[in-house]
Amino acid sequence: MIRKKIYHLLGQLPDEELEHVYWSIESIYQEYRHKKNLLNxxxxxxxxxxxxxxxxxKWDKSFANSISEKEREEIHYDDFKWHIFSYEKQSCxxxxxxxxxxxxxxxxxxxxxxxxxxxxxLYSNSSKLVAEDFDTQDDIYIFDKNFTWTYVRTHESLCGPYFYRVNEMTDEKTQGDKP
Incomplete structure:
Protein backbone atom coordinates (compact mmCIF):
# COMPACT_ATOMS: atom_id res chain seq x y z
CA MET A 1 0.00 0.00 0.00
CA ILE A 2 2.71 2.49 0.96
CA ARG A 3 4.67 1.72 -2.22
CA LYS A 4 1.63 2.68 -4.29
CA LYS A 5 1.41 5.99 -2.44
CA ILE A 6 5.10 6.65 -3.00
CA TYR A 7 4.91 5.77 -6.70
CA HIS A 8 1.87 8.03 -7.04
CA LEU A 9 3.72 10.95 -5.45
CA LEU A 10 6.80 10.33 -7.58
CA GLY A 11 4.63 10.37 -10.69
CA GLN A 12 3.38 13.83 -9.72
CA LEU A 13 6.81 15.38 -9.31
CA PRO A 14 8.61 17.18 -12.15
CA ASP A 15 11.89 15.60 -13.28
CA GLU A 16 14.02 18.34 -11.71
CA GLU A 17 12.67 17.39 -8.25
CA LEU A 18 13.37 13.69 -8.67
CA GLU A 19 17.10 14.08 -8.08
CA HIS A 20 16.37 15.46 -4.59
CA VAL A 21 14.08 12.51 -3.96
CA TYR A 22 16.72 10.10 -5.20
CA TRP A 23 19.41 11.37 -2.81
CA SER A 24 17.00 11.30 0.12
CA ILE A 25 16.04 7.72 -0.66
CA GLU A 26 19.68 6.76 -1.23
CA SER A 27 20.56 8.09 2.23
CA ILE A 28 17.71 6.17 3.86
CA TYR A 29 18.71 3.02 1.96
CA GLN A 30 22.37 3.29 3.03
CA GLU A 31 21.34 3.70 6.68
CA TYR A 32 19.01 0.69 6.37
CA ARG A 33 21.82 -1.44 4.88
CA HIS A 34 24.23 -0.31 7.60
CA LYS A 35 21.86 -1.26 10.43
CA LYS A 36 20.85 -4.51 8.73
CA ASN A 37 24.51 -5.51 8.41
CA LEU A 38 25.09 -4.83 12.12
CA LEU A 39 22.00 -6.79 13.13
CA ASN A 40 23.03 -9.68 10.87
CA LYS A 58 34.57 11.69 28.86
CA TRP A 59 35.58 11.25 25.20
CA ASP A 60 36.95 14.81 25.23
CA LYS A 61 38.90 14.20 28.45
CA SER A 62 40.21 10.84 27.31
CA PHE A 63 41.28 11.64 23.78
CA ALA A 64 41.76 15.43 23.62
CA ASN A 65 42.89 16.23 27.15
CA SER A 66 46.34 17.41 26.04
CA ILE A 67 44.88 19.92 23.56
CA SER A 68 44.67 23.43 25.03
CA GLU A 69 41.55 25.59 24.75
CA LYS A 70 43.45 27.95 22.44
CA GLU A 71 44.44 25.09 20.15
CA ARG A 72 40.87 23.78 20.19
CA GLU A 73 39.61 27.16 19.03
CA GLU A 74 42.28 27.37 16.30
CA ILE A 75 41.31 23.98 14.85
CA HIS A 76 37.54 24.43 15.28
CA TYR A 77 37.33 21.49 17.66
CA ASP A 78 33.77 22.37 18.63
CA ASP A 79 32.72 21.86 14.99
CA PHE A 80 34.55 18.57 14.50
CA LYS A 81 36.34 16.77 17.30
CA TRP A 82 38.32 14.81 14.71
CA HIS A 83 40.23 17.99 13.87
CA ILE A 84 42.62 17.00 16.66
CA PHE A 85 43.79 14.31 14.26
CA SER A 86 43.51 16.12 10.92
CA TYR A 87 45.41 19.13 12.31
CA GLU A 88 47.94 16.69 13.80
CA LYS A 89 47.44 17.91 17.38
CA GLN A 90 47.14 14.29 18.49
CA SER A 91 49.29 11.58 16.92
CA CYS A 92 47.34 8.63 15.57
CA LEU A 122 26.01 1.23 22.94
CA TYR A 123 26.77 -1.69 20.64
CA SER A 124 26.82 -4.99 22.53
CA ASN A 125 27.88 -8.34 21.11
CA SER A 126 30.02 -6.32 18.71
CA SER A 127 33.12 -8.52 18.44
CA LYS A 128 32.57 -9.10 14.71
CA LEU A 129 32.69 -5.40 13.81
CA VAL A 130 35.28 -4.39 11.23
CA ALA A 131 36.22 -1.03 9.76
CA GLU A 132 34.28 -1.73 6.55
CA ASP A 133 31.05 -1.82 8.57
CA PHE A 134 31.30 1.95 8.93
CA ASP A 135 32.39 2.98 5.43
CA THR A 136 29.01 4.62 4.76
CA GLN A 137 28.99 6.54 8.04
CA ASP A 138 30.23 10.11 8.39
CA ASP A 139 31.67 11.86 11.43
CA ILE A 140 31.35 8.76 13.56
CA TYR A 141 33.39 8.03 16.67
CA ILE A 142 33.65 4.48 17.97
CA PHE A 143 35.38 3.84 21.28
CA ASP A 144 35.69 1.18 23.93
CA LYS A 145 33.89 1.38 27.26
CA ASN A 146 37.17 2.07 29.08
CA PHE A 147 38.02 5.00 26.78
CA THR A 148 41.40 3.55 25.85
CA TRP A 149 40.99 3.77 22.06
CA THR A 150 38.86 5.49 19.46
CA TYR A 151 38.24 4.96 15.76
CA VAL A 152 36.99 7.97 13.80
CA ARG A 153 35.58 8.16 10.29
CA THR A 154 34.99 11.63 8.87
CA HIS A 155 32.84 13.06 6.10
CA GLU A 156 35.97 14.25 4.30
CA SER A 157 37.41 11.78 1.81
CA LEU A 158 40.92 13.15 2.36
CA CYS A 159 40.72 13.04 6.17
CA GLY A 160 40.94 9.79 8.06
CA PRO A 161 39.92 7.39 9.12
CA TYR A 162 41.86 7.78 12.34
CA PHE A 163 42.68 5.39 15.15
CA TYR A 164 44.06 6.60 18.45
CA ARG A 165 45.02 4.54 21.45
CA VAL A 166 45.71 6.21 24.79
CA ASN A 167 49.32 5.83 25.79
CA GLU A 168 49.03 4.69 29.37
CA MET A 169 52.46 6.01 30.25
CA THR A 170 51.86 9.61 29.12
CA ASP A 171 48.12 9.88 29.77
CA GLU A 172 47.91 8.67 33.36
CA LYS A 173 45.50 11.51 34.24
CA THR A 174 43.06 10.32 31.62
CA GLN A 175 43.34 6.73 32.77
CA GLY A 176 42.76 7.68 36.41
CA ASP A 177 39.13 8.70 35.98
CA LYS A 178 37.68 5.73 34.16
CA PRO A 179 33.93 5.31 34.61
Whole structure:
Protein backbone atom coordinates (compact mmCIF):
# COMPACT_ATOMS: atom_id res chain seq x y z
CA MET A 1 0.00 0.00 0.00
CA ILE A 2 2.71 2.49 0.96
CA ARG A 3 4.67 1.72 -2.22
CA LYS A 4 1.63 2.68 -4.29
CA LYS A 5 1.41 5.99 -2.44
CA ILE A 6 5.10 6.65 -3.00
CA TYR A 7 4.91 5.77 -6.70
CA HIS A 8 1.87 8.03 -7.04
CA LEU A 9 3.72 10.95 -5.45
CA LEU A 10 6.80 10.33 -7.58
CA GLY A 11 4.63 10.37 -10.69
CA GLN A 12 3.38 13.83 -9.72
CA LEU A 13 6.81 15.38 -9.31
CA PRO A 14 8.61 17.18 -12.15
CA ASP A 15 11.89 15.60 -13.28
CA GLU A 16 14.02 18.34 -11.71
CA GLU A 17 12.67 17.39 -8.25
CA LEU A 18 13.37 13.69 -8.67
CA GLU A 19 17.10 14.08 -8.08
CA HIS A 20 16.37 15.46 -4.59
CA VAL A 21 14.08 12.51 -3.96
CA TYR A 22 16.72 10.10 -5.20
CA TRP A 23 19.41 11.37 -2.81
CA SER A 24 17.00 11.30 0.12
CA ILE A 25 16.04 7.72 -0.66
CA GLU A 26 19.68 6.76 -1.23
CA SER A 27 20.56 8.09 2.23
CA ILE A 28 17.71 6.17 3.86
CA TYR A 29 18.71 3.02 1.96
CA GLN A 30 22.37 3.29 3.03
CA GLU A 31 21.34 3.70 6.68
CA TYR A 32 19.01 0.69 6.37
CA ARG A 33 21.82 -1.44 4.88
CA HIS A 34 24.23 -0.31 7.60
CA LYS A 35 21.86 -1.26 10.43
CA LYS A 36 20.85 -4.51 8.73
CA ASN A 37 24.51 -5.51 8.41
CA LEU A 38 25.09 -4.83 12.12
CA LEU A 39 22.00 -6.79 13.13
CA ASN A 40 23.03 -9.68 10.87
CA UNK A 41 26.33 -9.80 12.81
CA UNK A 42 24.36 -10.13 16.03
CA UNK A 43 25.11 -6.60 17.26
CA UNK A 44 22.62 -5.32 19.81
CA UNK A 45 22.13 -1.56 19.54
CA UNK A 46 20.95 0.49 22.52
CA UNK A 47 20.48 4.24 22.45
CA UNK A 48 21.84 6.23 25.38
CA UNK A 49 20.27 9.64 25.89
CA UNK A 50 20.43 10.46 29.61
CA UNK A 51 24.18 9.92 30.03
CA UNK A 52 25.18 11.00 26.52
CA UNK A 53 26.68 14.34 27.60
CA UNK A 54 28.69 12.60 30.32
CA UNK A 55 30.08 10.14 27.76
CA UNK A 56 30.83 12.92 25.25
CA UNK A 57 32.71 14.86 27.95
CA LYS A 58 34.57 11.69 28.86
CA TRP A 59 35.58 11.25 25.20
CA ASP A 60 36.95 14.81 25.23
CA LYS A 61 38.90 14.20 28.45
CA SER A 62 40.21 10.84 27.31
CA PHE A 63 41.28 11.64 23.78
CA ALA A 64 41.76 15.43 23.62
CA ASN A 65 42.89 16.23 27.15
CA SER A 66 46.34 17.41 26.04
CA ILE A 67 44.88 19.92 23.56
CA SER A 68 44.67 23.43 25.03
CA GLU A 69 41.55 25.59 24.75
CA LYS A 70 43.45 27.95 22.44
CA GLU A 71 44.44 25.09 20.15
CA ARG A 72 40.87 23.78 20.19
CA GLU A 73 39.61 27.16 19.03
CA GLU A 74 42.28 27.37 16.30
CA ILE A 75 41.31 23.98 14.85
CA HIS A 76 37.54 24.43 15.28
CA TYR A 77 37.33 21.49 17.66
CA ASP A 78 33.77 22.37 18.63
CA ASP A 79 32.72 21.86 14.99
CA PHE A 80 34.55 18.57 14.50
CA LYS A 81 36.34 16.77 17.30
CA TRP A 82 38.32 14.81 14.71
CA HIS A 83 40.23 17.99 13.87
CA ILE A 84 42.62 17.00 16.66
CA PHE A 85 43.79 14.31 14.26
CA SER A 86 43.51 16.12 10.92
CA TYR A 87 45.41 19.13 12.31
CA GLU A 88 47.94 16.69 13.80
CA LYS A 89 47.44 17.91 17.38
CA GLN A 90 47.14 14.29 18.49
CA SER A 91 49.29 11.58 16.92
CA CYS A 92 47.34 8.63 15.57
CA UNK A 93 47.21 5.92 12.96
CA UNK A 94 45.83 6.98 9.59
CA UNK A 95 43.87 5.45 6.75
CA UNK A 96 44.56 1.74 6.21
CA UNK A 97 46.65 1.43 9.39
CA UNK A 98 43.74 2.92 11.34
CA UNK A 99 41.27 0.54 9.73
CA UNK A 100 43.46 -2.48 10.53
CA UNK A 101 43.98 -1.35 14.13
CA UNK A 102 40.25 -0.92 14.69
CA UNK A 103 39.42 -4.27 13.13
CA UNK A 104 42.04 -5.97 15.34
CA UNK A 105 40.71 -4.51 18.61
CA UNK A 106 38.60 -6.54 21.04
CA UNK A 107 35.13 -5.04 20.78
CA UNK A 108 32.65 -6.89 22.98
CA UNK A 109 30.92 -3.58 23.73
CA UNK A 110 31.63 -0.20 22.19
CA UNK A 111 30.15 3.25 22.26
CA UNK A 112 29.23 4.93 19.00
CA UNK A 113 28.66 8.66 18.70
CA UNK A 114 28.04 10.95 15.78
CA UNK A 115 29.37 14.50 15.63
CA UNK A 116 26.85 16.91 17.09
CA UNK A 117 24.28 14.26 18.04
CA UNK A 118 22.74 14.49 21.53
CA UNK A 119 22.81 10.72 21.98
CA UNK A 120 25.26 7.83 21.91
CA UNK A 121 24.73 4.20 21.03
CA LEU A 122 26.01 1.23 22.94
CA TYR A 123 26.77 -1.69 20.64
CA SER A 124 26.82 -4.99 22.53
CA ASN A 125 27.88 -8.34 21.11
CA SER A 126 30.02 -6.32 18.71
CA SER A 127 33.12 -8.52 18.44
CA LYS A 128 32.57 -9.10 14.71
CA LEU A 129 32.69 -5.40 13.81
CA VAL A 130 35.28 -4.39 11.23
CA ALA A 131 36.22 -1.03 9.76
CA GLU A 132 34.28 -1.73 6.55
CA ASP A 133 31.05 -1.82 8.57
CA PHE A 134 31.30 1.95 8.93
CA ASP A 135 32.39 2.98 5.43
CA THR A 136 29.01 4.62 4.76
CA GLN A 137 28.99 6.54 8.04
CA ASP A 138 30.23 10.11 8.39
CA ASP A 139 31.67 11.86 11.43
CA ILE A 140 31.35 8.76 13.56
CA TYR A 141 33.39 8.03 16.67
CA ILE A 142 33.65 4.48 17.97
CA PHE A 143 35.38 3.84 21.28
CA ASP A 144 35.69 1.18 23.93
CA LYS A 145 33.89 1.38 27.26
CA ASN A 146 37.17 2.07 29.08
CA PHE A 147 38.02 5.00 26.78
CA THR A 148 41.40 3.55 25.85
CA TRP A 149 40.99 3.77 22.06
CA THR A 150 38.86 5.49 19.46
CA TYR A 151 38.24 4.96 15.76
CA VAL A 152 36.99 7.97 13.80
CA ARG A 153 35.58 8.16 10.29
CA THR A 154 34.99 11.63 8.87
CA HIS A 155 32.84 13.06 6.10
CA GLU A 156 35.97 14.25 4.30
CA SER A 157 37.41 11.78 1.81
CA LEU A 158 40.92 13.15 2.36
CA CYS A 159 40.72 13.04 6.17
CA GLY A 160 40.94 9.79 8.06
CA PRO A 161 39.92 7.39 9.12
CA TYR A 162 41.86 7.78 12.34
CA PHE A 163 42.68 5.39 15.15
CA TYR A 164 44.06 6.60 18.45
CA ARG A 165 45.02 4.54 21.45
CA VAL A 166 45.71 6.21 24.79
CA ASN A 167 49.32 5.83 25.79
CA GLU A 168 49.03 4.69 29.37
CA MET A 169 52.46 6.01 30.25
CA THR A 170 51.86 9.61 29.12
CA ASP A 171 48.12 9.88 29.77
CA GLU A 172 47.91 8.67 33.36
CA LYS A 173 45.50 11.51 34.24
CA THR A 174 43.06 10.32 31.62
CA GLN A 175 43.34 6.73 32.77
CA GLY A 176 42.76 7.68 36.41
CA ASP A 177 39.13 8.70 35.98
CA LYS A 178 37.68 5.73 34.16
CA PRO A 179 33.93 5.31 34.61
Missing amino acids: KGVVISEIIEDANVLID LLEEEARKAFTAMTKDEVYVMYEGAPFIF
